[in-house]
Amino acid sequence: MTTIKLHNTKTRKREVFTPIDDQNVRMYVCGPTVYDRAHLGNARPVIVFDVLNRLLRHVYGEDHVTYVRNFTDVDDKINARAAESGRTIGEITDETTQWFLDDMAAVGALEPDHMPRATAYIPQMVEMIEGLIAKSHAYAAEGHVLFAVESYKKYGALSGRSIDDMIAGARVEVAPYKRNPMDFVLWKPSDVATPGWDSPWGRGRPGWHIECSAMAYELLGAHFDIHGGGNDLMFPHHENEIAQSCCAHPESEFANVWMHNEMLQVEGKKMSKSLGNFFTVRDLLDQGVPGEVIRFVMLSTHYRKPMDWTEKKREEAEKTLEKWYFRLAEAGYSSDMVKMLIAENRWKPAEEVISALRDDLNTHGAITALRKLTSVGTAVSISEFAASLDFLNLVGDWDQLALKAGIGVTSVGDNESNSVIANALLNRQQAKKSKNFQEADRIREMLEDAGVKVIDGAGGTSSFELGSDFEPAKLDALK
């Protein structure tokens, strides 16, 4: 039996993963609050758990995994954004949700099976809150409903804190209606200008945390396998989710395995607006950084280590992928060929790649395995290599391999540039033939200045590649 090992935050150990029901492996990952473009850090958990999703499907079967990732579309940040922009909340959340889906698709993430929106689950949240009050785990006070942390003795177990410790360091909101300073809000009142729903406690809106508990329960049940998210959510978000869910459904244990990815940094520093190193996934894409490059860089660091996004890593990732695409292009890969190999049941990722991933999602190990496959270069390993790249979804378009490798102008579609370049190469070949190397080099330099790389092959032939810095206007000098 193929085993997967995962590091469980709850036990702080790497454990053999055993599904509750191997016919339906269930995973919940905390999704974004939709009020703005996803920044690069938002992409990390999406990519990490996308790989886990793919691995689970590979091991347990495509139809035996249920992956849920929510959209939190009720939140005071959204309200603030609406107030300052004069737009409606619906406009903002709809637009941002679509942005998120587009950007995450660009970095190669499959859509989860369910992507519930919090506002569609308000009745379920109210019901859960009522249940918590009935069981004396929560209390209503001044239009608010609060969760009583002292009513759940395991509160703090996930993040390794005790209630007393936390109060000692107290940076919690002190409110007169709280019985304990750590008590957190399940429901809060809304004024006329703020979105609200009728409830037993008056018109109001849910607090943070409860939406995940309610949606996870609705879609995955009281007890499921994996719950994931960034480690900044460990406390208080996940701690509070556990408290709510376990108290609302005391017969269950909520999630068996908790997984947290480490944070992202940029050039060694925390990404922040004040440091000026803050950017979104869309910013990178717009700068011409391909989604596969972003994905590759993300996968090159283990998810439980801080991931440092640097210009150098971006460049190295680009180079490596170009090399790989070149190999695939050389071997004649295309979407038709992939279809054929799938039909012939010859589309299998390499065992070394899968076994690296089975070991707590060692994506870096998987990349190392890929490198080894390319260096061997036999017919067998190239197909395994290709299938492995596909498994990790590091190839965006199988019909654009040559182009992505920086070769093959023909697919760029600018015939005028092509003919100018071809003419220049012809002139250069003649210069080479007559031993006029000075002229030959001059032509090459001009081409390279325009972002066209010239490659001399055997037998006096020349080919060329268009670099990312290709500027057609500079070709005019060659006409």
Added chain:
RNA sequence: GGCGAGUUGGCGGAGUGGUUACGCAGCGGAUUGCAAAUCCGUGUACAGGAGUUCGAUUCUCCUACUCGCCUCCA
């Protein structure tokens, strides 16, 4: 103050109780009119101290440093 993660060769970054990845850069060589690309070769590093052990970079403890969370930022 509390909690957690980490500290590996020039850089990035895995991993392991003994055989010491991999990538980039560097160096040497092959090839090439020159480049580029490619190929071959080349690097005993695991923060400091103590302990466990036949043996620790890998286990335990201590120290130093870095980073993150505790401010509804993944």
